[in-house]
Amino acid sequence: MGKRCCAVALAMIMMTGLASLTLASSRRSMLTNGLGMTPPMGWNSWNHFSCNIDEKIIKETADALVSTGLSKLGYVYVNIDDCWAEISRDDKGNLVPKKSTFPSGIKALADYVHSKGLKLGIYSDAGYFTCSKKMPGSLGHEEQDAKTFASWGIDYLKYDNCHNDGSKPIERYPVMTRALMKAGHPIFFSLCEWGDMHPAEWGAHVGNSWRTTNDISDTWDSMISRADQNEVYAEYARPGGWNDPDMLEVGNGGMTKDEYIVHFSLWAISKAPLLLGCDIRNITKETTEIVANKEVIAVNQDPYGFQAKKVRMEGDEEIWAAPLSGYRIAVVLLNRGPVRYSITARWDDIGLDPKSVVEARDLWEHKTLETRFVGNLTATLNSHSCKMYVLKPFA
Numbered sequence: 265m266g267k268r269c270c271a272v273a274l275a276m277i278m279m280t281g282l283a284s285l286t287l288a289s290s291r292r293s294m295l296t297n298g299l300g301m302t303p304p305m306g307w308n309s310w311n312h313f314s315c316n317i318d319e320k321i322i323k324e325t326a327d328a329l330v331s332t333g334l335s336k337l338g339y340v341y342v343n344i345d346d347c348w349a350e351i352s353r354d355d356k357g358n359l360v361p362k363k364s365t366f367p368s369g370i371k372a373l374a375d376y377v378h379s380k381g382l383k384l385g386i387y388s389d390a391g392y393f394t395c396s397k398k399m400p401g402s403l404g405h406e407e408q409d410a411k412t413f414a415s416w417g418i419d420y421l422k423y424d425n426c427h428n429d430g431s432k433p434i435e436r437y438p439v440m441t442r443a444l445m446k447a448g449h450p451i452f453f454s455l456c457e458w459g460d461m462h463p464a465e466w467g468a469h470v471g472n473s474w475r476t477t478n479d480i481s482d483t484w485d486s487m488i489s490r491a492d493q494n495e496v497y498a499e500y501a502r503p504g505g506w507n508d509p510d511m512l513e514v515g516n517g518g519m520t521k522d523e524y525i526v527h528f529s530l531w532a533i534s535k536a537p538l539l540l541g542c543d544i545r546n547i548t549k550e551t552t553e554i555v556a557n558k559e560v561i562a563v564n565q566d567p568y569g570f571q572a573k574k575v576r577m578e579g580d581e582e583i584w585a586a587p588l589s590g591y592r593i594a595v596v597l598l599n600r601g602p603v604r605y606s607i608t609a610r611w612d613d614i615g616l617d618p619k620s621v622v623e624a625r626d627l628w629e630h631k632t633l634e635t636r637f638v639g640n641l642t643a644t645l646n647s648h649s650c651k652m653y654v655l656k657p658f659a
Contacts, residue, residue, distance in 0.1 A: 297445065299452045300472035301503045302565040304420070304537045306341025306385070308511050311482070311541025315347035315396055318365035319373050321545075326377045328544040335382060337556055338565065339540060341420050341452075342377050343385030344370075349399035357405060359388075359412055374417040385420030385452070386413060390436040391428035402440065403428060410443035410451075418451055423471075425457040433457040434466055441470045454508065454537075464497035468505040473537055480510035482518030484648060488600060491530045495584075501535050501571035508537050515542030515551035522649040525628060526598065528554050529652045532564040533572040533586055533594050559627040560652060563594045572596070575613040581605055585614040593655045599645035608642040609653075620657040627652040 307325055309317045326342050329335045348370070350360040361370050370386065377384040388394065388409060389401035402409040402423075413421060423440055425433060437455055444451050455463055455471040458478050467474030476497050477490040494509035501507045512531060514524045531538060540555060563586075572586035572594065580601025586594050593614055597607045611618045624633045624641055628651070643651040 297450050297453070297472070299450055299504070300506060302567065302569065303506050303535050304341055304452060304454075304473070304539065305338040305561075305565075306343060306383070306420075306538075307339060307540040307544055308343040308345055308385070308422070310345035311480075311511050311513055312516055312543050313345075315398065317344065317347060319368055322373060323376055325544050326380050326382050328547070329382060330380050332544065332547060332552065332556075334540075334544070334552075334556060335380070337558065337561055339538070339555075340381070341383050341385050341539070343387070343420055343422060343539065345387045345422065346394050346396045346424070347398050348387065351399060353400055353405075357408055359400065359405075359409060362399075369416075370418070371416040378417060383419035384417065385422065385454075386416075386418050387422045387424065389424040389426055389428075390433065390440065390457075391424070391426050393427040395424050395426035397427065401427060403436065406440045406443040407446065410440065410447040413444075413451060414447035414449035417449065420452040420454065422454045422456055425460070433461050433463065434470075437470050456508075459493065462497075464500040464507055468500065468502075472504065473506040473508045475508045475510060477509050480513060482513040482516045484519055484523050487513060487519065487523070487527050488530075491534065494534055494536065495572070495574055498534070498571040498573050501569065503567070503569040506535055506537060507571060509534065511537075511539040511541040512555070513541055514554055515540070515547060520648065521550060521554075522646065524551075524554055526648060526650045528557070529560060529596050529628075529650050530572075530584065530598075532560045533584055533596050533652070535564060535569055535571045535586075538564055557627065559625070559630065559654070563588065563627070563652075563654065566594075576610070581607045583607070583609045583613060585609075587615070588654065591657065595641075595653045595655055597641075597643050597645060597651045597653075599647060599649055602647050604644065604646050606642055606644045607651075608640050610640045614655075616655070616657060623656045623658055625654045625656070627654060 374384040391401040391403050393401050453471040455474040459476040463474035476494045490509040497507050566588045568589045570586050572584040575585045576583040582598040584596040599605045618639050622637045
C-alpha cells in the first residue's frame, strides 16, 4: 500500500488563490504574448487523420465545430498537424503549402476559419524536417517561418522535435520564441519535445504549453501512463503556461465509454489542453456527451489554473484533487484496476478541515448530492472508471 498526501500544499493554495496571478505575471522573461490564460481548447488533425489531411477536411471540421455547438463551449482552435507543406521550400526559402492538398493556400484557409469565429493552428519542427519527413522543419528558418505564419494569420504553432542537429531543445526552442515575438501577430506557442529534457522546468519562459510525454495512442494503458507522467509536473502549470500530456483520443474507438470519461476527467482536472483528436464531422452522440460536458470543462477553464495532484494512492485506487476559485475543490475518484472498488476521498488528504460540512456536485450525473458530507466521501466504482465532483464547504 502506498500513500502520498499533499493536503498542506492544497490548503495553502486555497488560502492564497490569488497567488497564481502573481506567479503568472512574475515568471515571464521571454514570452509575453498574453495567450493561454486558460488551457487551449480545439481540435488537432493528427490522432485521427495522421498525414491524410487536406483543406476540405479542415474546412469541414471548422464547420462541424460550429454546427455541433462545440465552438461555443470553447473549442476554437482548428490545428493542422504534420504534412501540410511541400517537401521543398520556394526559391526565396519560404514554406510552400502542398498544392495537391491545400491548393487555396493557408492564408485563404485561415480566412475561412476566422470567418467562423475560430482560430487556425499549424505545425512545424525545431529540426531540418518534420517527424513525417515529408516537409521541411524550421531549424535555421525560424524568423522567416514565423513571419510567414503571422502573414497567414496563424494563431497557434505546434513545434515538434524531430530530425534536429543534436543540440538541446532548450537551445533551439527559444529561437522560435523570439521569432514569434517579433512577427507582429500573437501566436500560441506549443512546445512538443516529448518531455525528454523536462520542459516543464524551463518551458514557461519559452512557450504557452509544453509536452510532458511521448505521443498518446488510443488505449487505456497509453492514456493513463500519460496522465501519470504529466502529474509529476503539476506545480509548474499556471495561467499562460500549461503541461501537455498530448491530445485527446475520445471518440476514436479504442477505449470504452467509461475509459474515455476517465480520459476527459483527468485531462480536465490536470488543466491540460483540451484538443479533440476525433473526426468532428462524424462525431457520435456518446462522444459529444463526454467532450461537451460544461461542468467538466469549467474545471479545466477555472481562472485559478491549479493542476491536480494525486493526493492519495492505494493500489489501483487514486484520489486526484485541485483547488478551484470560489473556495471549491475539484476531485476525481479513480479506479485503475480490473475489479469493482469502493473508494473514499478524505478531507485531510484534499486540504479541507476534517470537520467541514461539504456539498458535493457530481459532474457526470449533473446533480448536487442530497447528502451533506463530513470528513470524507465514498463512491463505488467499476473497473477503469471514475467519479468527478466539485466540493464546496459551507460550514
